[in-house]
Amino acid sequence: VFTSLDTAACLGIAAALETSSTHPLGRAIVHAARASGSAQFVAVSLTNVPGEGVEGQVNGRHYRLGRERFALTETGRAAQPASDPQPASDLQPASDPQPASAAQTRSADQADASDPSAPAHSSTSRDHQGLHSEVWLSQDGLPLARIALADPLREEAPAVVAALRKAGLTVHLVSGDRRAVVNAVGDRLDIGSCHPEATPADKLAFVQALQCQGRRVLAVGDGINDAPLLAAADVSIAMGCASTLARTSASVVLLGSGLDDVTALRTLALRTRRVIVQNLGWALAYNIIAIPAAAFGWIAPWAAALGMSASSLLVAGNALRLLESRRHHTAPSTGAR
Incomplete structure (x- = not known):
């Protein structure tokens, strides 16, 4: 916190700006503010600026x-402590605030952005290590607080990236997050192509x-800022927890939110293509043999009709094998991010 406002007040203002957010x-x-x-x-006159943040009016400020x-x-100020741009007495909450607890001043290292029940905390000027996303709260361009939120990787993330790379895909990490976070994630996932601080246009x-x-x-995303990327990719996947705009822009929407569903979907797609090729091959071979045979009277009409029915059943049965693949991936996915 850079002003005389306490952590609770800054967190309350930030929460008001993010009330309708899906991020x-x-x-x-x-x-965290409610808890x-x-x-x-x-907050009124809220405006979401893609790739940047949100702005609005609170009590006329x-x-x-x-x-x-x-x-x-x-x-154009640099991030540095400033005099209180708005006295604490000028801030009138919509309801009486409850007394601040010790939990509100704990280290930002304990905040978990992936778990809504985890607290978010305003930080001082100390450096944050690890996977911590930062957002800044300002009033009229003057810094009020820097809020750091821990954003741990999902447990399955390393295995998913390794599986995609093993399948011959080149993995890129393009994120709007700050450079330190993106590079840390890239190092932990062994992704050499990392592009931090990317706007939707980037x-x-x-x-x-x-x-x-x-x-x-193939693009995978879940945020509003990912919508242009998802719409432009040859194939795009939106997670089940994605924003509405991301889901409408994607080619495929996963019902779950686990990253391992991405590899499961690719496996299912490959099996589906293989089954389609098999069915087309069988149908073509059968017709090449059966149609001339029936035309020249080498087989009886009833035998030709029976053979056609048997061929259709064979094709349908082969396609039903895909249900076995679906059953293998119906278990709910788990993970932190």
Whole structure:
């Protein structure tokens, strides 16, 4: 916190700006504010700026929450402690705030953006190590607080990336998160191609650049900022917990939220293509043999009709083998992210 406002007040303002957010970090901030008894504020004139953050009015004052460059744009100030831009007495919550608890001042290292019940915490100027996403809260361009949220990897993430790489795919990590976080994730997943601090336009340009090289692109995303990328990719997958815009932009929407569903979907797609080729091959071979035989009277009409029915049953039975693959992947996926 950079002003005389306490952690609870800053968290309450941030939660007001994120009330209608579908972003995991936004939901975590809202839930943390409610769970910690922070003051409840009402934000109006909310505007979501894709790839940057959200801004709105609280009690007649203009606030921004998002990237540092976005939050502090109005005055061009660097991130440094400033005098209190708005006295604490001027902040009138929608309802009486509850007393702040010790949990509100714990280290931001304990905040978990993937779990809405995990607390989010305003941080001081100390550096954060590991997978911590940061958002800045400002009033009229003056920094109020920096909120750091831990965003742990899913347990299955390393195995999924390794499986995709083993299958011959080149894995890229394109994220709007800060460089330290993206590079840390890339190191832990052994992804050499990492592109941090990417805006929606940057993500779209990245996909188009790959396509210009003649590559077919499979994109996986879940946020509003991923919508342009998902729409442009040759095949795109949105997770079950994705935003509405991401789901409508994707080619496929997974019912679950586990990353291992991505590899399961690819396996199912390969099996489906193999079954289609088998069925087409059988139908073509059967017709090449059976039609001339029936035309020249080498087989009786009843035998030809019986053979056609048997051929249809064989094709249908072969396709039903795909149900076995579906049963293998109906167990719910688990993970932190």
